Amino acid sequence: MTPAELIDFKDWPKVEKFVKERISMQYEDLRNLMQERGFNLLAVAGLCDLVSGLSVSLYKPAVTTKRIVTCGKRKQVDLGTGDLFKLLLEAYYPWQKGERRKRKSDIIYKFVRNPLAHSLGMGKKSDRSIEAAKCKKDKGNNEVAWTKASRTNNMTKLSFASAGPCSSSRHESCPA
Numbered sequence: 001m002t003p004a005e006l007i008d009f010k011d012w013p014k015v016e017k018f019v020k021e022r023i024s025m026q027y028e029d030l031r032n033l034m035q036e037r038g039f040n041l042l043a044v045a046g047l048c049d050l051v052s053g054l055s056v057s058l059y060k061p062a063v064t065t066k067r068i069v070t071c072g073k074r075k076q077v078d079l080g081t082g083d084l085f086k087l088l089l090e091a092y093y094p095w096q097k098g099e100r101r102k103r104k105s106d107i108i109y110k111f112v113r114n115p116l117a118h119s120l121g122m123g124k125k126s127d128r129s130i131e132a133a134k135c136k137k138d139k140g141n142n143e144v145a146w147t148k149a150s151r152t153n154n155m156t157k158l159s160f161a162s163a164g165p166c167s168s169s170r171h172e173s174c175p176a
Contacts, residue, residue, distance in 0.1 A: 003027055015058065026050055041121060048113040055084035061091070085109055 002024040009016030030046045033039050065076045066083065079087070089105040115121050 041116065044112065045116040048116060051088060052081065052085050055088040056081055059084060059088045061087050082109055085113060
């Protein structure tokens with residue numbers, strides 16, 4: 001199922017055209033990539049790019065400014081692209097009940113999205129790295145979902161479920 005098939009955009013023809021022409025194509029590419037062995041970091045980077053693009057092109061949060069302190073003075077500024085990325089995940093990622101949405105969105109942004117987008121998968125310290133693994137979610141579900149993002153022993157581990165086999169020998173367990 002593509003994003004254009006998930007939501008009825010008939011009341012917003014420009015959005016419908018954008019989703020059909022731009023988003024669905026990228027989603028399908030990522031979905032096909034996720035079913036292949038390997039390509040884990042490329043798939044994670046693609047998912048983060050898709051969320052980033054959606055967060056600045058279609059997503060409009062209720063509050064669009066934040067208060068910051070600069071040189072001892074408070075001022076209102078527009079939300080940055082990182083803020084929008086995290087807010088989009090908080091609001092629309094299919095979190096489980098009781099999950100700490102804000103904290104996990106911050107972790108994905110800080111330890112996954114930014115290092116992949118800006119420093120070849122390395123954090124500010126060169127001893128940090130990112131590991132990504134694809135694991136089977138269940139036999140009847142071809143949809144992709146991130147299931148875990150955590151930082152342990154200076155390594156950011158991101159696990160996500162797909163229809164394909166687990167392709168990392170270093171990944172301890174495949175989430176159900």
